[in-house]
Amino acid sequence: MEVAGATPIRVQTLAQSKTPTVPPQYIQPPEHRPLPTAAAANIPLIDLSLSSDAVRRDIAGACCDWGAFHVVNHGVPKQILDEMSAVGSSFFNDLDVSEKLKYSCDSGSAASEGYGSRMLVSNSDDTVLDWRDYFDHHTFPLSRRNPCRWPDYPPNYRKVVEEYSRHMKMLAQKLLGLISESLGLQPSCIEDAVGEFYQNITVSYYPPCPQPELTLGLQSHSDMGAITLLIQDDVGGLEVLKDGEWVIAQPSSDAIVVLLADQTEVITNGEYKSAIHRAITNARRARLSVAAFHDPAKTRIICPAPELVGKSGAHYRGVLYGDFVKSWYSKGPEGKRNLDALRL
Template identity: 35%
Template sequence: MENLLSSWCSTVKSLPQNYVFPEDERPGKQIVPIFKNCPVIDLEKAVSGDRNNVIQQILQACQDSGFFQVINHRVCEDLIDDTMEIIKEFFNMPNEDKASLYSLDPHKSCRLYTSSFDYAREPIHLWRDSLKHPCHPLDKFVDLWPQKPSKYRDVVGKYTVEVRNLSLKLLEMICEGLKLKSGYFGDELTGIQMLTLNHYPPCPDPSLAMGISKHRDPNIITVLYQGNMCGLQVLKDGQWFMVETFPNAFVVNLGQQLKVISNGKFESAEHRAVTNSKEARYTIASFINPRNDAFIEPAKELLEKDDCCPLYRAFSYREFHDAFEEHRGEGEATLEVFKIKG
């Protein structure tokens, strides 16, 4: 527990050297502009008779950057607020109440940790604490979750179910837009759901530190709630942009499996999280992943419709994730492993 960032960070006035990133990887002091071109898509319009237009907006966002935000998504606003309050309460509990969850073992199912999955081997640490655990099916995993705060399992459980339903609804619209068979994103491709709760304490020097290093997500789709505090940045056309916050909006980020399935039509953008010196920031990320033994490849229906050759060979998700960890989240380097040459 002595490694847990929140247990000691308020006592230091300067950034420890093992949290200082190299100059070409740190955010520096430059002002990052707001990502004004990040689409904000009103999902209620898909219910009120304009479904095709909403689907086209989603497809365009998937092609342009792989990043968009959704509003009027029908995830209960009170539930979102309650979940964020529970998350804050969890991270601010005394260390003794969190000690049983802390682990350096990346294979532990429900795990509290500092920095990344590989704290012991990394030369520089991220300025964040995280709690990560599986959450689907709920009844299989909920007993592994924190017992404190007392409402954690009830509130977070309801949240994960609603956000999963939203994720599957988005994937079904993507499926419809690409003219794939209904149910293409079935249990093999979406059977694993992981929740990661992030706590970024105030940082002595945000220009030198990183909350999360730049990376592309290896999964199918990520749905993030970032509250009302900016910190998420996306790389677009070689420039970093800050992802704006909107009340009760979710940021949707395509994982690299969708880039493969779409045969390169969709983007999976590099993104990162930065820190600030004044306030703690909390985020809730839900990751929809394929099962480890699921095989991923460009959708055959899409290849036939477009009369084109596949850009990527078929692979298992376990194989992809091993390559992702080997390349430490470097998205393009990971994809290169699976590209068909020539």
């Protein structure tokens, strides 16, 4: 556990110590532990180069049934995807821990920029920790961006993050347009409701775990914002909840994982669902993923789109996004409990 004034303990350091058992604070309650096998199905794969009608139809099905899908032919150069993964891996694997800790973020503050391990604010003794380290970057709007807070090794690190963030923002805008159109809305409907994107890019590193059957790399949750775009290496470990079963989102070459988040479920009045997902660990190989989160400003009030309320009334009350974030980080996600609190 991290305590004030102490050098924070990172999961990678624990893994490198070759401890045969995980510390108690990483052991999940029995009902949250991963089962030996997950369902063999994979999340849908959507080819954005198909006809507009086909893409909208496929997106509608995936958003209704899954809240998650892969996209290919998405327009993001493979080189930038590979470079982003490479610089993230280099930070975790090539730098001494003393160098990494220069970027340590404040464990007492939610969503602090920098190098950390704790997702939630609570320091309660019964808080179960994830088997994960991460580096979080504030990338949009540009007024939040300060590359001096990011690593300068390897030398192209900062340039790659800037380029990657630009491509992810453009793809998020394109996808929200397609999602809006698939509901018969104007292409700008969801993006207009969200407002200016607050984009964070988080590189997550999941070290090998001596007892993967007892731990999670990232606990079950749905993302709090509008839309998340994620790439993962070939190790795999992302799981999506579908009809009460955990389905492994198998890594797919050149594909980007799309996860609908809670505010999009609210804006679509529940016609489309945010994806409950988690990350599992394994005993043999480290895993790396990069998530680009696209969220509203904390001053934004999010509510169902008026065009969708007329059908059956509003299913969610409006919420100040900053209040939603505060609840998510202080209470914990527990699946979708913060979103469920908005249901009418």
